[in-house]
Amino acid sequence: MTDILLTQPVPAPIDARLQALYTLHRLYEAADQDAYLRQVGGRIRAVVTGGAKGLANTVMDRLPALEVIAISGIGTDAVDLQHARRRGVQVTTTPGVLTDDVADMAMGLLIMALRDLGNGERIVRAGQWGAVVQPLARKVTGIELGIVGLGRVGHAIAKRAQAFGMTIRYTDLQVQPDSGHEFIPDLTELARRSDVLVLAASADQGKAIITAQVLQALGRDGYLINVARGKLVDEPALIDALREGVIAGAGLDVFADEPRVPEALRALPNAVLQPHRASATEQTRLAMGEIVLANLQACFQGQPLPTAVAC
Numbered sequence: 001m002t003d004i005l006l007t008q009p010v011p012a013p014i015d016a017r018l019q020a021l022y023t024l025h026r027l028y029e030a031a032d033q034d035a036y037l038r039q040v041g042g043r044i045r046a047v048v049t050g051g052a053k054g055l056a057n058t059v060m061d062r063l064p065a066l067e068v069i070a071i072s073g074i075g076t077d078a079v080d081l082q083h084a085r086r087r088g089v090q091v092t093t094t095p096g097v098l099t100d101d102v103a104d105m106a107m108g109l110l111i112m113a114l115r116d117l118g119n120g121e122r123i124v125r126a127g128q129w130g131a132v133v134q135p136l137a138r139k140v141t142g143i144e145l146g147i148v149g150l151g152r153v154g155h156a157i158a159k160r161a162q163a164f165g166m167t168i169r170y171t172d173l174q175v176q177p178d179s180g181h182e183f184i185p186d187l188t189e190l191a192r193r194s195d196v197l198v199l200a201a202s203a204d205q206g207k208a209i210i211t212a213q214v215l216q217a218l219g220r221d222g223y224l225i226n227v228a229r230g231k232l233v234d235e236p237a238l239i240d241a242l243r244e245g246v247i248a249g250a251g252l253d254v255f256a257d258e259p260r261v262p263e264a265l266r267a268l269p270n271a272v273l274q275p276h277r278a279s280a281t282e283q284t285r286l287a288m289g290e291i292v293l294a295n296l297q298a299c300f301q302g303q304p305l306p307t308a309v310a311c
Contacts, residue, residue, distance in 0.1 A: 002300055003043040005063070007053050010072065011282070014289030018048070022296075037062045046070060046296055051093070052229075052258060052276060054078020060087065068299045070292045073279070074098065076309055077203040077229060085311035092295040092307045096152065097287040098279035103156035105278035106198050106227045109251025113223050113272045114138040114196070138195075138223075138248070141165050146194030148187065148209070149201030149228065150176055157198055169193060172201075191217040196225060203229030212237040215247055223249045227278050230255035235262065242268045253278050 004022040009015070018024055025044065030036035041062040049055050051073025057080050060066065068090045069079055076093060084091050112118060115137045123132050145161050147154045147170040158168050158181060169182045171190045176183070184190040191197050191214045199210060210224065210233040218224065224247060226233055235256045241247045242265075249270040255261050258276055265271055279285065291307055298305050 002045050003040065004296070005040070005044045005047045007047065007049040007055065010048065010292075011285045011289055013286060014293065017289075017293060021293075022046075046299065048072065048292055048296075049079075051075035052078060052254075057083050060084065060089070068092065068295065068305070070295050072285075072288045072292050075203060075229060077206050077231070081309065081311040090299065090305055091309045091311055092292075092305050093309055094288040094291040095307055097291065098284050099152045099156050101281050101284045102153045102200075102227050102278040103160055105253055105274070106153075106157050106200065106225055106251075107160050109225050109227070109253065109272055109274065110196055110198070110223070111140055113225070113249045113251040113270075114140050114143075118272055119269060138221075143167075143195040144169070144193060146170065146184070146190040146197045147181075148172075148190070148197065148199045150179060150181070151200065151202065153227070154198075154200040155179070157200060188214050188217045191215070191222070192219070194218065194222060196223045199224070199226040199228045199232055201228050201232060203232050206231050208232060208234045210234060210238070212241070215241040218247050220245055220248060222247045223251070225251045227253050230258065235265070239264050239268070242270055 001023045003025060004018060005025050005027055008028050025040045027033055027036060042064060044063045045065050046068045047055055047066065048070045051071055055069050060083065066089050069084060071093045074093050074095050076091060079091055081091060120134060123129055123134060142165045145166040145168050147157055147168065150170045150172045154170065161168055169184050169190055171184050171187050187209060197218055208231065212234060215237060238250065239262065242250060251272040253274040254276050261273065295305050295307060
């Protein structure tokens with residue numbers, strides 16, 4: 001059977017189907033991954049990986065028979081697409097199916113940060129209700145929302161925000177006049193005009209766009225929500241901004257060096273943190289797995305890949 005390399009676990013039903021169809025090699029279980037690649041690398045024809053995990057060039061080059069990198073996710077920033085193209089390796093993603101979950105997470109982080117739900121829960125769990133006075137929170141309905149990146153996820157966030165009566169503005173690489181929302185070409189100006197700035201942009205360039213200047217413009221009553229990629233935020237600048245009251249708070253599902261979250265960030269009470277779980281629902285992960293399976297089947301049958309990325 002065809003040899004497949006898994007860089008991380010997949011849902012059990014998808015794993016079972018992969019096992020039935022292919023010879024699986026679990027890189028994430030290897031105590032010595034270098035030795036493991038020396039043993040099996042020459043036989044690997046496909047890699048199944050996650051959007052954040054990707055596949056380093058150093059690993060890709062250990063796989064001479066590689067034909068396809070199937071990403072369970074929408075981000076391609078952790079795969080060198082130009083290097084893959086030079087190698088003749090196709091790359092696929094799982095677009096569309098995780099949009100709702102990521103937008104839901106953005107709204108969840110927004111509500112949790114503005115309404116200070118995390119601290120409220122801790123007070124109740126500690127038996128301190130009545131003994132500790134929790135400061136009044138920030139109203140969610142009717143805020144000014146700035147969306148950075150009006151792609152699938154950005155549009156889904158905007159749709160949810162409309163139900164909360166929010167005023168929506170956005171910045172993107174191009175104007176989208178049919179969106180019905182105000183386009184602000186300058187990110188710093190968008191931050192200045194927002195109560196909450198939601199980062200939903202592509203991270204293909206991998207450059208920090210949320211800088212100290214942007215955070216300063218967001219201001220002491222403003223909040224940053226990130227469901228895109230951690231590398232798009234200057235993390236030390238964000239820590240300073242949260243610690244010094246430059247902004248009011250943040251809700252983060254992604255970080256610059258996952259899973260290593262700086263202790264200084266973990267210690268801040270005005271930061272709501274999640275372990276990169278925006279798409280982590282049973283329904284969505286199964287749907288993503290189905291797309292991965294379809295791409296693998298198409299590749300090995302010599303057919304066009306359903307969700308190939310232009311490398």
